[in-house]
Amino acid sequence: MSEVLAFDHVTAGYGNAVVLDRLDFSLQQGESLAILGRNGVGKTTLLETLIGNTRVMQGAVRWQGEDITRWPSHRRVRAGLGWVPQEREVFPSLTVEENLTVIARPGGWTLQRVYGFFPRLRERRSNYGNQLSGGEQQMLAIGRALMTHPKLLLLDEPTEGLAPIIVEELAAAIRRLCEAEGLASVVVEQHPVLALEMTHRAIVLERGTVVHAGPSNELAADHGLLEGLLGVGV
Numbered sequence: 001m002s003e004v005l006a007f008d009h010v011t012a013g014y015g016n017a018v019v020l021d022r023l024d025f026s027l028q029q030g031e032s033l034a035i036l037g038r039n040g041v042g043k044t045t046l047l048e049t050l051i052g053n054t055r056v057m058q059g060a061v062r063w064q065g066e067d068i069t070r071w072p073s074h075r076r077v078r079a080g081l082g083w084v085p086q087e088r089e090v091f092p093s094l095t096v097e098e099n100l101t102v103i104a105r106p107g108g109w110t111l112q113r114v115y116g117f118f119p120r121l122r123e124r125r126s127n128y129g130n131q132l133s134g135g136e137q138q139m140l141a142i143g144r145a146l147m148t149h150p151k152l153l154l155l156d157e158p159t160e161g162l163a164p165i166i167v168e169e170l171a172a173a174i175r176r177l178c179e180a181e182g183l184a185s186v187v188v189e190q191h192p193v194l195a196l197e198m199t200h201r202a203i204v205l206e207r208g209t210v211v212h213a214g215p216s217n218e219l220a221a222d223h224g225l226l227e228g229l230l231g232v233g234v
């Protein structure tokens with residue numbers, strides 16, 4: 001396995017406000033990583049820094065051996081970073097099919113392949129974005145990222161506000177994308193147990209820095225550590 005993504009001592013934030021403080025982590029080819037931590041520790045900011053929406057004051061972000069720290073977002077997307085934002089950002093007045101095709105580029109993922117992956121989107125292909133349930137919107141947001149042919153999916157709280165049965169369906173789809181399609185992923189998730197089920201490795205943030213890094217299954221099995229780091233009763 002080779003390293004595809006690395007944060008080397010990254011200090012980043014918004015304006016003069018520092019949120020990530022000399023943060024280090026790396027990701028191997030095909031690996032999925034959970035970003036855990038209490039509210040406000042910088043999880044979303046880490047994803048925003050990966051896609052190029054923050055100010056990096058120090059350190060470097062490396063993707064497939066290249067220093068992308070100063071690259072604009074669109075260049076990062078072209079280089080294989082697939083962004084699934086927290087707000088889903090589905091276009092409300094476009095149909096499912098238009099949402100999928102509006103930013104599509106030629107490549108391995110076609111409309112039919114996305115529909116094969118999410119049959120529910122095929123059924124809803126003529127519905128407008130604002131007629132979809134939360135779960136369908138999330139599928140559409142992932143489908144839209146797939147249409148940019150990512151090598152790494154960045155998922156910000158993909159199951160937020162969804163019914164438990166949809167959460168299970170989405171978590172299974174995300175796992176399948178990693179295992180069957182070989183996509184790497186970085187997942188920010190409020191539910192640590194679910195996040196650990198979905199990923200190979202996890203890091204835990206506190207005040208913008210990594211306080212724990214290790215295999216997801218080991219952290220999931222260590223209830224005392226999990227509770228100490230995140231304050232969750234499991």
Ligand SMILES: Nc1ncnc2c1ncn2[C@@H]1O[C@H](COP(=O)(O)OP(=O)(O)OP(=O)(O)O)[C@@H](O)[C@H]1O
Nearest residue numbers: 014017019037038039040041042043044045046188
């Ligand atoms: N656009 C922004 N401009 C200025 N400060 C911001 C911005 N977005 C987030 N912050 C601040 O950065 C800090 C970290 O926020 P972030 O959303 O990254 O944390 P988080 O761990 O994802 O939190 P949560 O679990 O609540 O979503 C917070 O103090 C927040 O107020």
